Amino acid sequence: MGSLNLKSIRKAFGTHEVLKGIDLEVKDGEFVIFVGPSGCGKSTLLRVIAGLEDATSGSVQIDGKEVITTPPAKRGIAMVFQSYALYPHLTVKDNMGLGLKQMGAPRAEVDAKVGKASSMLSLDPYLARRPAELSGGQRQRVAIGRAIVREPKLFLFDEPLSNLDAALRVNTRLEIARLHRSLKATMIYVTHDQVEAMTLADKIVVLNAGQIEQIGSPMELYNKPANVFVAGFIGSPQMNFIEAGRLGDSQAKTIGIRPEHITLSRDGGDWKGKVIHVEHLGADTILYLETEVTGLLTVRLFGEHRYDVDDVVYATPDKALMHRFGADDRVQR
Amino acid sequence: MSKARVSPLRSGFVHLALAGYTVIALFPVLLTILNSFKDRNAIFRTPLAPPTANTFSLVGYETVLKQGDFVGYFQNSLIVTVVSIFFVLLFGAMAAFALSEYRFKGNTMMGLYLAIGIMIPIRLGTVAILQGMVAAGLVNTLTALILVYTAQGLPLAIFILSEFMRTVSDDLKNAGRIDGLSEYAIFFRLVLPLVKPAMATVAVFTMIPIWNDLWFPLILAPGETTKTVTLGSQVFIGQFVTNWNAVLSALSLAIFPVLVLYVIFSRQLIRGITAGAVK
DSSP, X not given: OOOEEEEEEEEEETTEEEEEEEEEEEOTTOEEEEEOXXXXXXHHHHHHHHTSSOOXXXXXXXXXXXXXXXXXXXXXXXXXXXXXXXXXXXXXXXXXXXXXXXXXXXXXXHHHHHHHHHHHTTOGGGTTSOGGGSXXXXXXXXXXXXXXXXXXXXXXXXXXXXXXXXXXXXXXXXXXXXXXXXXXXXXXXXXXXXXXXXXXXXXXXXXXXXXXXXXXXXXXXXXXXXXXXXXXXXXXXXXXXXXXXXXXXXXXXXXXXXXXXXXXXXXXXXXXXXXXXXXEOSSEEEEEEEETTTEEEXXXXXXXXXXXXXXXXXXXXXXXXXXXEOTTSBBOO | OOOOOOOHHHHHHHHHHHHHHHHHHHHHHHHHHHHHTBOHHHHHHOTTSOOOTTTBOOHHHHHHHHSSOHHHHHHXXXXXXXXXXXXXHHHHHHHHHHHXXXXXXXXXXXXXXXXXXXXXXXXXXXXXXXXHHHHHTOTTSHHHHHHHHHHHHHHHHHHHHHHHHHTSOHHHHHHHHHTTOXXXXXXXXXXXXXXXXXXXXXXXXXXXXXXXXXXXXXXXXXXXXXXXXXXXXXXXXXXXXXXXXXXXXXXXXXXXXXXHHHHXXXXXXXXXXXXXXXX
């Protein structure tokens, strides 16, 4: 009931091309996340799917039906916006029910569906209030409720958590994950936050400069990044990139190793270096080293460790988990 | 509100300046109202004194109400003003919405073209307008005045409203589109309520020149049945003899409808003027 098929979508604003040929297939019930740095075209792509922007060329199919000329309201989609975009002069109940009312659904049906969505999101006590009387988290729940009420084929989320504070963000993230499980609906979600992407998605689409860099499950992207961009974008702290020449590898251009795949020792190891800075996070300890071979190196150790600035240490990478990238920045396997 | 300490001397000067300006602005109005309650001799002998038991007289108001159809003039003025404001707001807001919301070829040029009207007075076209109205058979009708005033009010209305409409969030309009609202419904039900303060500002700026205008009623609709209040008051101003009691009374009466409309709009007006400056 909710598959999506994009074929060579291009979008240009004047001469500036924002989307440079996007092909993507989303299966029914999948949770797909578009992630990428700001300006990579992910929001524009979502708007093209929603029908709020016209693609310059290409085809958008929802459930196998071409919708490029269908207005947004008839595409069977619902969208949750970063700024909530609630109607300020309507109550929570009317906000949630407006879409159905516009479709001409009978009042009893609207009430029933709004009631169901509001109890799902525990919004019942607020139904008679206006958006101005709600907190940020409640407003975003209303916006999600408004989407649920429409029972769409596709849920579109445009950075829905960006305006919430950190604690609320985690809660709402959980709520969206639960919602996806209980509704079994197809969801497409845009974010610049890779943690959101890793925690929520079945499938992540990494976008950069209007092109898809890689599509895959969170663990695929983490374990087998296709190129330098994805390797650097997914994972925190960022992967270390080392010039291959410095490690005596003439075939590759760059060697990547994640901070958590390096072990430290005071006695001996591959790369000798000096500690520049230490971050103690409780669960992790993150060290920044200046080594003779690799230059600046980030190392992530699990648990608490006592290292001080200027300590001399030896770092040893896990050779099996190193990534080799060629001159075209693509991975070599 | 900020509670920053301000030196009493400084705030004293500010108040002095504001009070001075208030006096200057209110003085002619006050003088008109005071003198409208005096007899003819008192108006000329002691123009600045308030009416006393001796000089108090309602003769001006009696003349105004007896001579000519003043209620009719009032009605004409009200109809012309209210209908013109309505059309200015409706068409102005619609044009502003189109200019601020849709990307189309010549959008900026169209905006500039519509703004030219702010700089070029419509009175320059009086002769052509009169010829046009004669040809259309609209001379001596209120329709003629309404058409001219609508045209006169539109440039400023579009200019102010399109700036305000740019501030309405795109997400909100898009949410409406996804919920199946037509572009008209988005305009009337989402955008208009949000730019209400700006609409009030435009309404006041449009209303005052229309109400006070003497030029176009005199040229386009001087007939007895279509006279407006400002034109009606001219009856009492003669080349040799002017009935000052009546003129002053008529003008005093003419202030009130504007005052009422202003009070209606003023709460929104202040919000409209300070929007953006104070968040």
